[in-house]
Amino acid sequence: MTHDELVLRAEKFLKNLGCGVVFRDPFRAATHSGEQPDAIGWRDSISFLIECKASRSDFLADKKKRFRIEAKDGMGEWRFYMCPPGIIKPEDLPDGWGLLWCHPHKIERVHGIPANTQLWERPFKNANKRAETQLMYSALRRMEIRGHLKQIYDGLPVEESA
Numbered sequence: 514m515t516h517d518e519l520v521l522r523a524e525k526f527l528k529n530l531g532c533g534v535v536f537r538d539p540f541r542a543a544t545h546s547g548e549q550p551d552a553i554g555w556r557d558s559i560s561f562l563i564e565c566k567a568s569r570s571d572f573l574a575d576k577k578k579r580f581r582i583e584a585k586d587g588m589g590e591w592r593f594y595m596c597p598p599g600i601i602k603p604e605d606l607p608d609g610w611g612l613l614w615c616h617p618h619k620i621e622r623v624h625g626i627p628a629n630t631q632l633w634e635r636p637f638k639n640a641n642k643r644a645e646t647q648l649m650y651s652a653l654r655r656m657e658i659r660g661h662l663k664q665i666y667d668g669l670p671v672e673e674s675a
Contacts (some may be wrong), residue, residue, distance in 0.1 A: 514597050519565035520551050520622055523595050526613065527554035534649075540625050542651030546644040548580045548642055550590055551595075553648065559632055560645055562589025563613070566596040572605070573646075580641070581607065588645050590635035591627065595620070609636030 517538075522567040524537040532554025542549075566572040574592065580586040584607075593611040594601050603612055603624040611625030625632065656662045 514567060514615060516551075516565055516567045516571075519567060519595055519597075521615070522615050522620065523552035523563040523565055523613075524554075526595070527552055527563065530554070530556065530561065532561060536576055536648060536652060540652070542648045546580050546586050546588070548578075548586075548641070548644055550648075553588055553645070555630075556644045559591065559635060560589050560640060560642075561591045561593070562587070563593045563595050566594055566600060569600050570602050572596070576607070584637060584639055585607065585639045586641055586644075588641050588648070590637045590640045591632075592637060593625070 522533050522540045527535045527559055533556060535552060535554035536550070537552045538549065550562050551565040554561050564575060566575065575581060580588075583613040591611065593607065593613050594606065595613040595615055597615065598614040598621070601612060605623065609625070613626070614621040614623050625636075653662065
């Protein structure tokens with residue numbers, strides 16, 4: 514399974530989790546932290562980050578990033594790794610992280626996935642909200658520049674150009 518395939522599955526997982534807004538790679542935005550999430554979504558003001566890893570070496574390299582070493586510098590009040598089965602094991606996870614194994618036809622919730630009643634018990638209450646806001650601002654600014662932001666006032670769908 515490729516990284517791009519994992520990212521698309523992560524986006525779908527977050528939408529199924531109830532996230533009304535989800536950004537995924539390759540969306541890029543300048544944030545002060547330098548973090549570029551593979552998938553990040555928001556539900557009722559709670560943020561969910563998924564980092565996709567297609568190989569063990571990619572996972573091990575991820576641990577060295579500044580926003581992984583210092584949990585407060587990372588995005589997501591809930592954080593998960595998504596990978597093919599066995600690439601990452603629960604005992605490999607940093608404190609507070611969850612694990613999703615991506616099978617061909619299902620996502621297995623291996624570790625640390627909250628039930629709806631536990632969503633407010635966020636393991637990363639001090640997540641980097643500034644970086645998350647910069648990500649959202651960048652997306653909204655792009656919509657404004659292209660003239661689409663006005664649609665939020667009238668609720669009309671944006672027409673796609675032919």
